[in-house]
Amino acid sequence: MSKRSISELGAKIDEQEKGIHTDFREDMTYGDYLSLEQILNNQNRLSNHHDEMLFIIIHQVSELWMKLIIHELQGAIHAIQKDEMQPAFKMLARVSKIQAQIIQAWDVLATMTPADYLRFRDDLGKASGFQSYQYRLIEFALGYKTSHILKIYKKEPHILKVLEAAFIQPSIYDVSIQALARAGLPINPQLLNRDYSVVYGGDETVAKAWKTVYENINQYWNLYQLGEKLVDIEDSLQQWRFRHMKTVERIIGFKLGTGGSSGVNYLKQVLDHRFFPELWDLRTIL
Numbered sequence: 001m002s003k004r005s006i007s008e009l010g011a012k013i014d015e016q017e018k019g020i021h022t023d024f025r026e027d028m029t030y031g032d033y034l035s036l037e038q039i040l041n042n043q044n045r046l047s048n049h050h051d052e053m054l055f056i057i058i059h060q061v062s063e064l065w066m067k068l069i070i071h072e073l074q075g076a077i078h079a080i081q082k083d084e085m086q087p088a089f090k091m092l093a094r095v096s097k098i099q100a101q102i103i104q105a106w107d108v109l110a111t112m113t114p115a116d117y118l119r120f121r122d123d124l125g126k127a128s129g130f131q132s133y134q135y136r137l138i139e140f141a142l143g144y145k146t147s148h149i150l151k152i153y154k155k156e157p158h159i160l161k162v163l164e165a166a167f168i169q170p171s172i173y174d175v176s177i178q179a180l181a182r183a184g185l186p187i188n189p190q191l192l193n194r195d196y197s198v199v200y201g202g203d204e205t206v207a208k209a210w211k212t213v214y215e216n217i218n219q220y221w222n223l224y225q226l227g228e229k230l231v232d233i234e235d236s237l238q239q240w241r242f243r244h245m246k247t248v249e250r251i252i253g254f255k256l257g258t259g260g261s262s263g264v265n266y267l268k269q270v271l272d273h274r275f276f277p278e279l280w281d282l283r284t285i286l
Contacts, residue, residue, distance in 0.1 A: 047120035051112045055120070058109045059129065065102050066134040069095050073141040073172060080175045083182065085222040092229040099236035106243035110250055117251050121258065128259025130266075133159050142237070142275045143171030143200050170196045173276050176226055177206055183223060185209040207278040214286055227279050234275050241271050 021027070031037060043060070045052045072091040079088035129135075131152055139145070145167055153160040170178075174196060181187040188205040210227060213220040245267035254264050274280055 045120075046123035049116070049120045051116040052120045052123075054109065054112060055117070058105055062102050062105055063132065063134055065098050066132070066138060069098050070134060070137050070141065072098070073138065077141065077170070077172050077175050080172070080179055080226070083179065085226065089225055089229055092233060096229075096232045096236055099233070099240060103236065103240050103243055106240075106247045110247050112251065114251050114253075121252075124258045126259055128261065130259040130261050133163060136163060137166050138237075140166045140169070141172055142233070143173045144273055144275060145197055145199055147197070168197050171200070171275075173200060173230065176230065176276075177209075179226065180206070180209045180213070180223060183220060185212060202277045207281060210278045211282050211285065214282055230276050231279050234279075237275075238271060241267065245271065 043053060043056045045056065072095045076088040076091040076095075079085070079091065133153060133156075136149055140163070147167070150160065150163055150167070153163055174191075174194075177187060177191055181192055185208075186205055187209060188203050191203055191206070213223045213227060217224045245264055248267060249264045252263065
């Protein structure tokens with residue numbers, strides 16, 4: 001394109017878009033609305049190594065996505081409790097899409113070599129992703145709860161308070177089991193008002209209820225969709241955990257984590273946990 005053509009195109013665009021607002025002395029800008037000044041000035045490197053910026057931003061972005069996952073999961077839990085299944089399905093579908101984003105983030109972090117990471121790893125001290133309280137809130141919302149984890153957050157009472165409140169709330173699987181009961185499916189009554197701080201370990205009545213749902217899809221269409229949405233989320237979470245484990249192994253091998261965990265060995269152990277056991281078991285028995 002010639003300089004004249006570019007100039008003419010620019011003039012045409014200027015004429016078409018002359019209504020664009022340019023004086024923001026009294027108005028909110030895009031940056032104001034998103035608090036970009038605060039966000040973009042909070043990548044505080046502790047070393048001068050180039051790749052520490054990557055390390056910080058990957059984790060900050062993941063935490064932002066986790067905040068949205070928590071928002072959607074909590075909304076879905078409340079919707080299911082009110083039998084508002086369609087809004088719940090929309091929220092759970094959104095969670096799955098978000099999970100795809102944070103799974104892909106491991107590919108970006110994996111561009112950092114072991115030598116790169118070791119140049120600033122000691123600067124992290126005992127700070128570790130293991131301490132992510134938002135990840136714990138996601139685990140709690142899905143039903144995986146361990147009380148000893150709460151000790152990590154004593155330094156920050158406001159965070160501990162949030163976690164303690166979430167620790168005793170029903171998980172999304174608890175409210176799904178309650179939905180099965182409201183649909184007239186026989187459920188062990190002890191499950192409907194149980195101690196939600198205890199990790200759910202499976203129940204024969206729940207297994208039979210889900211089997212009935214999957215064998216009678218037309219009759220229990222909403223419950224069938226709910227079951228599949230839950231499987232989608234657990235499937236994606238396990239993919240995220242696996243990519244986490246392999247990225248850590250690729251970068252630091254089997255060294256201990258900076259927070260004192262066993263690192264890769266710990267990440268391998270959590271891969272074995274199933275949040276919604278009956279929904280996986282019925283694949284074999286159908």
